Amino acid sequence: MCARGGYVNLRYNQIRDLTANLLVEAGCRDVVVEPHLLPLTGETLKYQSAIKTDETRLDVSARGVWSKTNMSKLFLDVCIFNSRAPTNKCLCFYVFDLGPSS
Numbered sequence: 001m002c003a004r005g006g007y008v009n010l011r012y013n014q015i016r017d018l019t020a021n022l023l024v025e026a027g028c029r030d031v032v033v034e035p036h037l038l039p040l041t042g043e044t045l046k047y048q049s050a051i052k053t054d055e056t057r058l059d060v061s062a063r064g065v066w067s068k069t070n071m072s073k074l075f076l077d078v079c080i081f082n083s084r085a086p087t088n089k090c091l092c093f094y095v096f097d098l099g100p101s102s
Contacts, residue, residue: 016059016078028062030073035061037075 016033023031039054059078063071081088 012078012080015080019076019078020060020062023060023062023065026065027068028064028074030061030063032061034059035075 020031020033034057037056037058039056040052045052058075060076062074062076065074066072083091
């Protein structure tokens with residue numbers, strides 16, 4: 001593993017596209033890569049780093065993630081990081097058990 005994390009965009013795009021493909025294979029509907037979000041209409045955001053332009057996008061969105069009849073929309077933001085980096089050593093990472101795999 002490169003200590004400087006070379007080719008971050010390449011890894012990021014691969015994970016984003018893989019996530020979208022897995023959602024399609026799982027039967028989700030309306031899977032979109034980099035969907036535009038609705039423009040802000042006067043809301044105040046907590047963090048200074050928040051992107052506030054009308055071109056704001058997330059990585060993947062999909063419908064039917066939790067239930068085939070549920071029309072609620074899931075929005076995902078992909079983040080690539082080194083969990084073994086000294087700056088991340090005090091973070092807790094959770095592994096979710098989704099049940100027995102076949």
